[in-house]
Amino acid sequence: MTLRSSGGHPEDDLSRVNQRKPWLIKTSQISIGLRWVEPPVSNDSLSPVVVRVVLPIGFTSTxxxxxxxxxxxxxxxxxxxxxxxxxxxxxxxxxxxxxxxxxxxxxxxxxxxxxxxxxxxxxxxxxxxxxxxxxxxxxxxxxxxxxxxxxxxxxxxxxxxxxxxxxxxxxxxxxxxxxxxxxxxxxxxxxxxxxxxxxxxxxxxxxxxxxxxxxxxxxxxxxxxxxxxxxxxxxxxxxxxxxxxxxxx
Missing domain, CATH: 3.60.20.10 (Aminohydrolase, N-terminal nucleophile (Ntn) domain)
Incomplete structure (x- = not known):
């Protein structure tokens, strides 16, 4: 299965990661919304957290x-x-x-x-x-x-x-x-x-x-x-x- 962001271009995906913007991964079967949150311990890294998973009626991801x-x-x-x-x-x-x-x-x-x-x-x-x-x-x-x-x-x-x-x-x-x-x-x-x-x-x-x-x-x-x-x-x-x-x- 190939995952693509809503933009569909890898450079757009990288830009969103670097800018810590919300991110949407979409396929014909599933869409996953991501946002970036500060970790509990102070450091320079951020962690992606899944905030939305949408499955069409009657479908699963496999x-x-x-x-x-x-x-x-x-x-x-x-x-x-x-x-x-x-x-x-x-x-x-x-x-x-x-x-x-x-x-x-x-x-x-x-x-x-x-x-x-x-x-x-x-x-x-x-x-x-x-x-x-x-x-x-x-x-x-x-x-x-x-x-x-x-x-x-x-x-x-x-x-x-x-x-x-x-x-x-x-x-x-x-x-x-x-x-x-x-x-x-x-x-x-x-x-x-x-x-x-x-x-x-x-x-x-x-x-x-x-x-x-x-x-x-x-x-x-x-x-x-x-x-x-x-x-x-x-x-x-x-x-x-x-x-x-x-x-x-």
Whole structure:
């Protein structure tokens, strides 16, 4: 994570330190206000003291704490994706009327993080068609074609700094796209995002294969132990390209 002051220029930051002026550090996830106070013992140094920390509703300062669990794993020649349905806003927990998974073309897509940004991606992005014979490098395709389209629509909606992680699957491949546009294509054959990801991956282990039942169970385990995950479980795969919902039991 890169921290920048409100001015955004390092020389401005240094000037504020030298002049002992109030200082504001801002990122897309957090803002921290600083002021300078005299230490209890008389000397030439001053100490910065945090006087304000602001977190947007439903956010924390690390990506692992997004209140969600979405799991993807290869099942034969296809990918199965499963997700919980809880939406968290401050201290309130809600079951969203629409699943976190959606289908666009041959993609199964799920988003964790900012709800507005996820809706922009769901309803306005023109997801590029992946043709393996023309572009066999899946990671390159996602980096050069998918990410620019995502950033385009988010920028148009004034959500370019939104805190959202997107998991996409197509045919037998999947990738995780982070909020800064970085792409991770896990070679292990399974991945997970959101606050319940550690529990889900721990259940799946490192060695496949993983069937759809195991992937659903991974989400169910996370829902049982993580306060940020609950509700019916949505399931989709890159073969049927349909989203199904089942009770979390």
């Amino acid at each position: 990506r692992e704490n997004r209140m969600t669990v979405i799991v993807a794993a290869r099942s034969g020649k296809h990918v199965t994706v499963a997700a919980d349905r809880q939406t968290t806003a401050g201290g309130s927990q809600m079951e969203n009327s629409e699943p976190k998974l959606f289908i666009r073309g041959k993609y199964v897509i799920g988003c964790a993080g900012d709800v507005r940004a996820a809706q922009v991606l769901r309803y306005t992005a023109n997801w590029p068609t992946w043709r393996p014979k023309e572009e066999p490098d899946w990671l390159r395709f996602v980096v050069t074609k998918v990410v620019p389209e995502m950033r385009r629509v988010l920028s148009q909606a004034n959500e370019e700094d939104a805190d959202v992680i997107t998991l996409i699957a197509n045919r037998g491949r999947f990738a995780t796209i982070y909020e800064n546009g970085a792409v991770m294509a896990d070679r292990s054959g399974r991945t997970a995002i959101g606050s319940g990801s550690a529990e889900a991956l721990g259940y799946l282990g490192k060695d496949g294969p993983w069937g759809p039942e195991e992937i659903v169970t991974a989400v169910s385990r996370s829902s049982a132990t993580d306060i940020g995950c609950s509700g019916p479980i949505s399931v989709a795969d890159t073969r049927s390209l349909e989203v199904f919902t089942q009770d979390d039991s």
